[in-house]
Amino acid sequence: MSEPLKFRFDVQGGNFTSAGQASVLVKKNLRQIGLPPEIIRRVSIAMYEGEINMVIHAGGGVAEVLVFEDKVEIVLDDKGPGIPNIELAMKEGFSTAPDNIRSLGFGAGMGLPNMKRYTDSMNIETELGKGTKITMVVNF
Amino acid sequence: MTVKELCEKMALSTVTLPDGDREIHGAYCCDLLSWVMGRAKADDVWITIMSNANIVAVASLADTACILLAEGVELDDNVRSIAEAKGVNVVRSEKPIFELASELSSLLK
Numbered sequence: 678m679s680e681p682l683k684f685r686f687d688v689q690g691g692n693f694t695s696a697g698q699a700s701v702l703v704k705k706n707l708r709q710i711g712l713p714p715e716i717i718r719r720v721s722i723a724m725y726e727g728e729i730n731m732v733i734h735a736g737g738g739v740a741e742v743l744v745f746e747d748k749v750e751i752v753l754d755d756k757g758p759g760i761p762n763i764e765l766a767m768k769e770g771f772s773t774a775p776d777n778i779r780s781l782g783f784g785a786g787m788g789l790p791n792m793k794r795y796t797d798s799m800n801i802e803t804e805l806g807k808g809t810k811i812t813m814v815v816n817f
Numbered sequence: 818m819t820v821k822e823l824c825e826k827m828a829l830s831t832v833t834l835p836d837g838d839r840e841i842h843g844a845y846c847c848d849l850l851s852w853v854m855g856r857a858k859a860d861d862v863w864i865t866i867m868s869n870a871n872i873v874a875v876a877s878l879a880d881t882a883c884i885l886l887a888e889g890v891e892l893d894d895n896v897r898s899i900a901e902a903k904g905v906n907v908v909r910s911e912k913p914i915f916e917l918a919s920e921l922s923s924l925l926k
Contacts, residue, residue, distance in 0.1 A: 693869075693870075693871065694870050696871060696874070697871060697874030697875075697878070698874075700874065700878055701874055701877055701878065701903065704877070704878060714859070714880070718859060718878070718879070718880055721878040722854050722855070722878055722879065725854060725874065725875075725878050726851060726854065729850075729851075781850075781867075781869050781871060782848055782849055782850040782867045782869065782871060782872070783849075783850055783851065783871070784849075785849035785850070785851040785852045786851075787849070787851035787852055787854070787855050788851055790855070791851055791854055791855040794855060795855075
């Protein structure tokens, strides 16, 4: 099998003006590759949610998107505070985002649930004080 | 119905229409961005009062047909330029969300 096509982005923490840029670029690239629109939509939504989470909670991180012949893999790696209770964080509506973030329209508590909803598999590795690595897969 | 036709029928003001011939198939009303990302469908009119730069990314990624700013909300020139560059249609109205949704609902039937 040939090597996957790889896109890598550094996500800046706390920068809400440019938040989402990596996801928009991924969407553009996937469109150029010619993937089906619904696959592109799922990948870009899941990635945007992850990107915003890294901007809000983790002080930024690295996002990688790997395009294989039969799937897209999204890997989000940050050195943030980690997630204390994954079960709680996965609940729709649960949010630890501060008020100033909510006033921008974020912090609905839908980030992780949306990431799960739009992907075929999602794996969270997290360690308090060390960081979080989330791997998501969208199959074609 | 295209976004351009929608503007005429509902007397909406144009903020930027880089893709005015885009077809509309439904509508979604919400101000929480992740909620919109998760629930709005492609080709929806997204009615909101949010006007920061992030709405452009959300509309682009969720693939909505246009953003309809309600309640007379204005868009900064900077955000307007981003929308134009990303091919995201933005229109506006002085009317509240409920009224706009109700009018739109009759048009979409």
